[in-house]
Amino acid sequence: MKKVLLTGFEPFNHEPINPSWEVAKVVAEQSENVVAVQLPCAFDRALTELFANIEAIQPDVVICIGQAGGVANLQIERVAINLNDATIPDNAGQQPIDTAVVPNAPNAYFATLPCKAIVQALKTAGIPAALSLSAGSYVCNHTMFGLLDYLAKNAPNCRGGFIHIPFLLEQGVRHRNAPTMALDTLVQGIQIAIQTTLTKETDLHIADGAIY
Amino acid sequence: MKKVLLTGFEPFNHEPINPSWEVAKVVAEQSENVVAVQLPCAFDRALTELFANIEAIQPDVVICIGQAGGVANLQIERVAINLNDATIPDNAGQQPIDTAVVPNAPNAYFATLPCKAIVQALKTAGIPAALSLSAGSYVCNHTMFGLLDYLAKNAPNCRGGFIHIPFLLEQGVRHRNAPTMALDTLVQGIQIAIQTTLTKETDLHIADGAIY
Amino acid sequence: MKKVLLTGFEPFNHEPINPSWEVAKVVAEQSENVVAVQLPCAFDRALTELFANIEAIQPDVVICIGQAGGVANLQIERVAINLNDATIPDNAGQQPIDTAVVPNAPNAYFATLPCKAIVQALKTAGIPAALSLSAGSYVCNHTMFGLLDYLAKNAPNCRGGFIHIPFLLEQGVRHRNAPTMALDTLVQGIQIAIQTTLTKETDLHIADGAIY
Amino acid sequence: MKKVLLTGFEPFNHEPINPSWEVAKVVAEQSENVVAVQLPCAFDRALTELFANIEAIQPDVVICIGQAGGVANLQIERVAINLNDATIPDNAGQQPIDTAVVPNAPNAYFATLPCKAIVQALKTAGIPAALSLSAGSYVCNHTMFGLLDYLAKNAPNCRGGFIHIPFLLEQGVRHRNAPTMALDTLVQGIQIAIQTTLTKETDLHIADGAIY
Numbered sequence: 001m002k003k004v005l006l007t008g009f010e011p012f013n014h015e016p017i018n019p020s021w022e023v024a025k026v027v028a029e030q031s032e033n034v035v036a037v038q039l040p041c042a043f044d045r046a047l048t049e050l051f052a053n054i055e056a057i058q059p060d061v062v063i064c065i066g067q068a069g070g071v072a073n074l075q076i077e078r079v080a081i082n083l084n085d086a087t088i089p090d091n092a093g094q095q096p097i098d099t100a101v102v103p104n105a106p107n108a109y110f111a112t113l114p115c116k117a118i119v120q121a122l123k124t125a126g127i128p129a130a131l132s133l134s135a136g137s138y139v140c141n142h143t144m145f146g147l148l149d150y151l152a153k154n155a156p157n158c159r160g161g162f163i164h165i166p167f168l169l170e171q172g173v174r175h176r177n178a179p180t181m182a183l184d185t186l187v188q189g190i191q192i193a194i195q196t197t198l199t200k201e202t203d204l205h206i207a208d209g210a211i212y
Numbered sequence: 213m214k215k216v217l218l219t220g221f222e223p224f225n226h227e228p229i230n231p232s233w234e235v236a237k238v239v240a241e242q243s244e245n246v247v248a249v250q251l252p253c254a255f256d257r258a259l260t261e262l263f264a265n266i267e268a269i270q271p272d273v274v275i276c277i278g279q280a281g282g283v284a285n286l287q288i289e290r291v292a293i294n295l296n297d298a299t300i301p302d303n304a305g306q307q308p309i310d311t312a313v314v315p316n317a318p319n320a321y322f323a324t325l326p327c328k329a330i331v332q333a334l335k336t337a338g339i340p341a342a343l344s345l346s347a348g349s350y351v352c353n354h355t356m357f358g359l360l361d362y363l364a365k366n367a368p369n370c371r372g373g374f375i376h377i378p379f380l381l382e383q384g385v386r387h388r389n390a391p392t393m394a395l396d397t398l399v400q401g402i403q404i405a406i407q408t409t410l411t412k413e414t415d416l417h418i419a420d421g422a423i424y
Numbered sequence: 425m426k427k428v429l430l431t432g433f434e435p436f437n438h439e440p441i442n443p444s445w446e447v448a449k450v451v452a453e454q455s456e457n458v459v460a461v462q463l464p465c466a467f468d469r470a471l472t473e474l475f476a477n478i479e480a481i482q483p484d485v486v487i488c489i490g491q492a493g494g495v496a497n498l499q500i501e502r503v504a505i506n507l508n509d510a511t512i513p514d515n516a517g518q519q520p521i522d523t524a525v526v527p528n529a530p531n532a533y534f535a536t537l538p539c540k541a542i543v544q545a546l547k548t549a550g551i552p553a554a555l556s557l558s559a560g561s562y563v564c565n566h567t568m569f570g571l572l573d574y575l576a577k578n579a580p581n582c583r584g585g586f587i588h589i590p591f592l593l594e595q596g597v598r599h600r601n602a603p604t605m606a607l608d609t610l611v612q613g614i615q616i617a618i619q620t621t622l623t624k625e626t627d628l629h630i631a632d633g634a635i636y
Numbered sequence: 637m638k639k640v641l642l643t644g645f646e647p648f649n650h651e652p653i654n655p656s657w658e659v660a661k662v663v664a665e666q667s668e669n670v671v672a673v674q675l676p677c678a679f680d681r682a683l684t685e686l687f688a689n690i691e692a693i694q695p696d697v698v699i700c701i702g703q704a705g706g707v708a709n710l711q712i713e714r715v716a717i718n719l720n721d722a723t724i725p726d727n728a729g730q731q732p733i734d735t736a737v738v739p740n741a742p743n744a745y746f747a748t749l750p751c752k753a754i755v756q757a758l759k760t761a762g763i764p765a766a767l768s769l770s771a772g773s774y775v776c777n778h779t780m781f782g783l784l785d786y787l788a789k790n791a792p793n794c795r796g797g798f799i800h801i802p803f804l805l806e807q808g809v810r811h812r813n814a815p816t817m818a819l820d821t822l823v824q825g826i827q828i829a830i831q832t833t834l835t836k837e838t839d840l841h842i843a844d845g846a847i848y
Contacts, residue, residue: 013847068848072284072391073384081715081744081769085845097843108717108744126382128392133717134770137845164848169397170338172285179284179391180340185381207733209721209773211649212704212800225635280636291505293532293557297633309631320505320532345505346558349633376636419521421509421561423437424492424588496708496815497808550806552816593821594762596709603708603815604764609805 004034004194005059007050009066009139012041012091019168020065023186027194030187034194035059041139042092043084047146054150054158061159061197062147063113065190066140068164069171072179073128074189075164076115077135080145081108085137101145109148111161114196114203121196127189131208135162163193216246216406217271219262221278221351224253224303231380232277235398239406242399246406247271253351254304255296259358266362266370273371273409274359275325277402278352280376281383284391285340286401287376288327289347292357293320297349313357321360323373326408326415333408339401343420347374375405428458428618429483431474433490433563436465436515443592444489447610451618454611458618459483465563466516467508471570478579485583485621486571487537489614490564492588493595496603497552498613499588500539501559504569505532509561525569533572535585538620538627545620551613555632559586587617640670640830641695643686645702645775648677648727655804656701659822663830666823670830671695677775678728679720683782690791697795697833698783699749701826702776704800705807708815709764710825711800712751713771716781717744721773737781745784747797750832750839757832763825767844771798799829 006028008021021038028036037053039046054062068075082105084096115131122129135141144162151160165186172180181189218240220233233250240248249265251258266274280287294317296308327343334341347353356374363372377398384392393401430452432445445462452460461477463470478486492499506529508520539555546553559565568586575584589610596604605613642664644657657674664672673689675682690698704711718741720732751767758765771777780798787796801822808816817825 066848071848072389079717079719079744079770083715083746083845085843087843087845087847095843097841098839106744107742107746108715110719110743123385126385128381128384128390130388133773134715134846136848137769138847140848169340172340173335173338176342177284178340180393182394182397185394203734205733207721207723207731209719209723210770211723211774212702212707212772212776278636283636291507291532291558293503295503295534295633297631299631299633299635307631309629310627318531319534320503320530322507322531345561346503346634348636349557350635352636415522417521419509419511419519421507421511422558423511423562424490424495424560424564496813547809550809552805552808552814554812593764596764597759597762600766601708602764605816606818606821609818 001033002060002198003057005053005057005062006034006036007039007064008036009039009041010091013088015171018067019165019186020067022168022183023165023190024065026187027190039143040091042090043094043096043139043142045092046139046143050143050147051150054155059158063193064143064147064162066162066164069167069175070178071164071166073130074122075130075132076118077132077144077162077164078111078115079108079133080135080141080148082106082145083137084142090139101142102149105149109145109152112159113161114200115161116204116206116208117200118193118196119208120204121192122189125192127185132164133210140164159197213245214272214410215269217265217269217274218246218248219251219276220248221251221253222303225300227383230279231377231398232279234380234395235377235402236277238399239402251355252303254302255306255308255351255354257304258351258355262355262359263362266367271370275405276355276359276374278374278376281379281387282390283376283378285342286334287342287344288330289344289356289374289376290323290327291320291345292347292353292360294318294357295349296354302351313354314361317361321357321364324371325373326412327373328416328418328420329412330405330408331420332416333404334401337404339397344376345422347376352376371409425457426484426622427481429477429481429486430458430460431463431488432460433463433465434515437512439595442491443589443610444491446592446607447589447614448489450611451614463567464515466514467518467520467563467566469516470563470567474567474571475574478574483582487617488567488571488586490586490588493591493599494602495588495590497554498546499554499556500542501556501568501586501588502535502539503532503557504559504565504572506530506569507561508566514563525566526573529573533569533576536583537585538624539585540628540630540632541624542617542620543632544628545616546613549616551609556588557634564588583621637669638696638834639693641689641693641698642670642672643675643700644672645675645677646727649724651807654703655801655822656703658804658819659801659826660701662823663826675779676727678726679730679732679775679778681728682775682779686779686783687786690786695794699829700779700783700798702798702800705803705811706814707800707802709766710758711766711768712754713768713780713798713800714747714751715744715769716771716777716784718742718781719773720778726775737778738785741785745781745788748795749797750836751797752840752842752844753836754829754832755844756840757828758825761828763821768800769846771800776800795833
C-alpha cells in the first residue's frame with residue numbers, strides 16, 4: 001500500500017486555528033496509509049521538520065496544505081519559486097526579504113502531482129477547485145519549493161505538491177464577506193486529491209491556465 | 213406552537229437548481245412547525261402564490277429565501293423597495309422596468325424579523341452572516357416588498373423578511389472563484405434564523421450598518 | 425440660468441482628503457452656475473448646513489457627492505432610506521444606531537435626478553458608471569435622505585440626488601488593490617451628471633437594476 | 637543615451653483596443669530614447685518579432701506591457717514561468733496546452749528590472765502599483781519568459797521585464813464594476829518605470845511579497 005505524507009501548518013497571522021492542520025488531522029485519522037504532520041509556520045524550520053518526516057516515513061506522495069484566507073476554492077498549486085519575500089514575520093520572528101529558499105537551486109519547480117486531474121476530480125464531486133500559478137513568497141511557497149527541491153534531489157519517485165484552502169466557516173465569521181468552506185468539505189476534497197494522485201500516473205491534457 | 217412559512221424559488225438564470233428551495237425543503241422536513249413552499253421566479257405570480265399560502269397556513273412568521281450568486285455568507289435583508297427593474301426576463305418572460313411592486317404603497321419597508329439578532333446567532337454558531345441594505349430590484353426584492361406590504365395591511369402580528377444565500381457547493385464548480393456554502397450549513401443557518409425569530413421579540417441594539 | 429448646489433464632504437475614516445470635496449471644488453471653479461459647499465461628515469450637522477445653503481442659494485438642482493472607497497465607478501444612488509446605523513463614529517463622535525434620519529418621514533425616497541440618463545451619458549463619454557440601490561446607512565445615506573425629504577416638503581421643483589465616487593489615485597496608493605479614478609475624470613463625470621440633469625426632464629426607460 | 641524598447645500588444649479577447657499598445661505608443665512619442673513596437677497576441681510570433689526588434693535596436697532596457705483586465709493598478713511582474721497553458725486561442729488560432737515556452741530552458745526567470753524601486757517610485761508619484769508573482773500562462777507570460785531567456789543567453793547587460801496594466805476608462809464602460817485607469821495616468825506610470833530602471837542599478841531591499 002502506498003504511503004502518503006500530509007502536512008498542515010500551525011496557526012499564524014492572528015488566527016486561532018489553521019484549517020490546513022484541522023483538515024490534515026482528520027484525513028489521517030480516516031486513512032490508514034496517510035500520516036499527518038504539523039509543520040511550524042517558520043522559514044527553514046518548516047523544511048527541517050518536513051525533510052525529517054520524509055526520511056522517517058519514506059512516503060510515495062507528499063501533499064502539503066496551507067491556508068489562503070480569502071480564496072473560495074481548493075487551489076492546486078502548480079509552481080513554486082526560489083524566493084522568500086515575507087511581508088509579515090513568521091511565527092519564529094523571521095522575515096526574510098529576497099533570499100533564496102535553496103541557494104544555487106533552480107528558479108522554480110513544477111508540482112509533480114496530477115494537478116489538472118485533481119481539479120477535475122474535485123469538480124466532478126461537486127467541490128469548487130482551481131489551478132493556481134503562484135503560491136506566494138511566504139512560508140507556503142517556501143515549503144513547496146523546499147519539498148520539490150528535496151524530492152528532485154533525494155527521492156525522484158516520490159511525487160509532491162501543495163494545496164491552498166479557504167478559511168473554515170468559523171474563521172469566516174471574523175472576516176466580513178470572506179469565502180469559507182466547511183471542514184467536512186475540505187476533508188473530502190483532500191481525500192479526493194490523494195486518491196487521484198494514487199491512481200493517476202500522468203496528468204490530463206486539458207487547458208486550465210490563466211490569462212494574466 | 214408557532215407556525216412558520218418558509219419559501220424558496222425555482223431555479224432561474226441558467227442554474228439547474230436554486231439553493232433557496234433545496235434548503236427550504238430540508239428545513240421543513242426536519243421541523244414540524246415549518247411549511248416550505250416553492251415560489252415561481254416570476255413577477256406578480258410569486259406574490260399571488262405567496263399570499264394564497266399565507267391565507268391557507270396563517271403563519272406567525274414568513275421567511276423567504278433567495279439565491280445571491282456571488283455572496284459568501286447568509287445575508288439578512290433589512291430593506292425592500294417599491295421598485296421593479298429587471299435586467300433579465302423572469303421565468304415567465306416578463307421584464308418590468310421602473311414599475312412599482314404595489315402601486316400607491318410606501319417607497320420601502322423594513323423587515324420585521326430581528327435581523328441583527330439573527331446575524332449574531334449565526335456568527336455565534338460559526339456561520340458567516342451579514343446584514344444587507346438592498347435586496348436588488350428583481351424577483352427577490354419584489355417578493356420581499358410584496359410580503360411586507362401584505363403583512364402590514366393584512367396580518368400585522370405576523371413577522372416577515374428575506375434571506376439571501378450563496379451558491380451551493382455544486383453550483384460553485386461552474387462559477388470560477390465564486391464563494392459557496394454546503395447544503396447542511398445553509399440548513400443549519402436557516403434553522404437558526406427561524407429559532408432566533410421565534411425566541412426574540414425585539415432586535416439587538418448594536419451597530420451593523422454600511423458606510424456606503 | 426439654472427443654479428446647481430454641489431456638495432462634497434470633509435475627510436473621514438483616516439483619509440487625509442475626501443475626493444467628493446476635491447471634485448466639487450474644481451467643478452464649481454469651472455462652472456459659473458455651480459456653487460460648491462463642503463459638508464461636515466457628521467450626522468445632523470451635515471443636514472443643518474445643507475438646508476441653510478439650499479435656502480440661501482435657492483438652487484434648481486442639488487447633487488451631493490460622497491466617497492465610496494472600494495468602488496470602481498461613479499455610482500448614481502437611486503434610493504435613500506430613513507435609517508441611521510453607523511459602524512464607526514462620525515467626525516463629531518456621534519454613532520447613531522437604528523435611529524430615523526427624519527422621524528415620522530417615509531421609509532425611503534427615490535432620487536429625483538434622471539439617474540439612468542446620467543449613467544448612459546457617462547458611459548457614452550467613456551467614464552465607467554452604474555446605478556446603485558443602496559447608499560448605506562452612514563452619513564452619505566443620511567444626507568441623501570435628509571435632502572430628498574427637505575426638497576419634497578419645501579422645494580418640490582428642485583431635483584436632488586447623490587453620487588458615490590471611488591478613491592482618488594493618490595488614495596489608492598495606501599489601499600492595496602483598491603480601484604481609483606483620476607481627479608480630472610471625476611470632474612468630467614460630475615459635469616456630465618449636472619449637464620444631463622439640466623437637459624433631461626425625464627429619465628430613460630431602460631433596464632438597469634440588480635438581481636440581488 | 638540609453639535606448640529603451642517598449643512593447644505593447646494588439647487587441648485580443650473581444651476588446652477593440654489594447655491599453656498596452658495605446659500607452660506604449662504615447663510614451664515613445666514623448667521620449668526620444670524609447671522605441672515602441674506592437675507585438676501580435678500570438679504564441680511564438682510575439683517572440684519572433686520581439687527578438688528581431690531587440691537585434692535591430694540593441695536596447696539597454698526592454699519593458700513589455702500587457703493588459704490585465706480586472707486589476708486596479710500597475711502590476712510589476714517579478715516571475716515568468718516556462719509554461720504555455722492557454723484557456724482561449726490566441727489571435728492566430730493557436731492554443732498550446734502544457735508546452736514549454738523554450739524547451740530545455742530553466743523553469744522560470746526573475747525580471748531584471750528594479751521591480752521594488754519601480755513600485756515605490758510609482759506610489760510616491762501617487763499612482764497605485766504592486767508587485768506580482770505570476771504573469772499567467774498565456775501570451776503575456778510567454779513573452780516575458782521568452783524575453784528573459786533571450787536576454788540571459790544573448791544580451792546579459794540588457795535588463796528586461798513585464799508590466800501588466802488595467803483596462804482603460806473606455807473599456808471599463810463595457811465591464812461592469814471593473815477597475816480602470818486613464819491613459820495619461822498609465823503613460824506617466826510607464827515613464828516612471830523607465831526612468832527608475834535607467835537610474836537604479838540595483839533594487840530596493842524592502843518586503844513586498846505575497847502570503848499566498
